[in-house]
Amino acid sequence: MTFSIVARSDDGRFHGVAVASKFLAVGALVPAAEAEVGALATQAHANLAYGPQGLALLRTGLGAADVIAGLTAADSGRASRQLGVVDAEGGAATYTGPDCHDWAGGQAGDGWAAQGNILVGPEVVDAMRDAWLGGDGGRRFAERLLDALRAGDEAGGDRRGRQSAALLVVARRGGYGGGTDVVIDLRVDDHPDPVTELARLLDVHVMLFEKPDPATLLDLTGELATEVAALLSAAGHAPAEAVDAAVDAALADWAGVENLEERMVPGRIDPVVLAHLRSHP
Known part of the structure; x- marks a missing residue:
């Protein structure tokens, strides 16, 4: 029901998740991230415990692949789960259970993992991968995440249509006034073109809250x-x-x-x- 990308910035400061779905308020369920710890997306027949449990495992120093192994091994419903994880060091892994609705799958590389289910086809994940890897390193981390999400959306995205999208970015003391680690937490809960609306919200966020050059x-x-x-x-x-x-x-x-x-x-x-x-x- 969802496609997402989880990633770490090249300098290691930022972790984040961008996600879209034909599902109400996807941002309330899928993304989880903690500064200097990692980020993950739990989707398909989502096990919402994966969020806090996965961050707890990452906090101990486990790598992304080991976190996925630990979460899915203890879950009797793992065959219908999908999960992407990036750890503090940029290690990344993705998992798609065999019972996820077609098309379902994911890819991972250094510092990123992209995955989706009920998609029009593998071209959605391919598009996210290519946008992330081909993105301008000078772009803001949040913009790179959004570029990858937009690429997946333009490639067809969720084969049922569009409804919601979200963007979560964290960094140590990177949020409002330096008093929080949440740099960006934007959600479009119910909209006919949620990724475009998410991009508009990000532009407003940059204008209001980003520090001047x-x-x-x-x-x-x-x-x-x-x-x-x-x-x-x-x-x-x-x-x-x-x-x-x-x-x-x-x-x-x-x-x-x-x-x-x-x-x-x-x-x-x-x-x-x-x-x-x-x-x-």
Whole structure:
């Protein structure tokens, strides 16, 4: 009922899962990940205990293949299960029980595993593999996962149709404000084109929550500070006075309302923030 990719970033910092299915709220069931531990997807006639149990096994240092062996050996329903696992070191393995509905299967390589069931055919997994391996290493890890999921979707995906998709990415202290390991947890629970909608949500997430690129920051002085002050005034956040520090304070106040606080750098402005301010009605 599902196709997914689980992976680790090349630098080992990120682990994640991207998944889509003709099934309501697939993101609530299939993906599981823990920073610096690993990631897994449990699907087909999913055994939801595989999530916490698999992470517990990974936490002990077991490799991906051994985790799958341990989980399936203790499960009388293993013939109808499907599972993909990537461990902390980038070892990967996939398992498809013989009773999974056709087409069902998976592939794994260094740092990734792709699998699916009730698919139009093996070309779905092939497409995910090729997209992952051929992806631009400069792309954000989450974008690479989504690219692979989109490739599987465009190759036909779940032969019953489309309904939901999800993206989960973790990294040590990589989440909001550095206070969580959950970098991204986006879910499209019921939608006619869930992978496209997931891509839209990821774009919004990047705009709101990603840290700015230091190389692109602009000094909030001179003509730019004057422009920003005018834009803030039009948005109802007029600076207290016409000095750079007051403009900076007003910008931070506006950014908090717009949920852009992660992109704030005192005395400077992120071009992403500036573009959003300029487009503000």
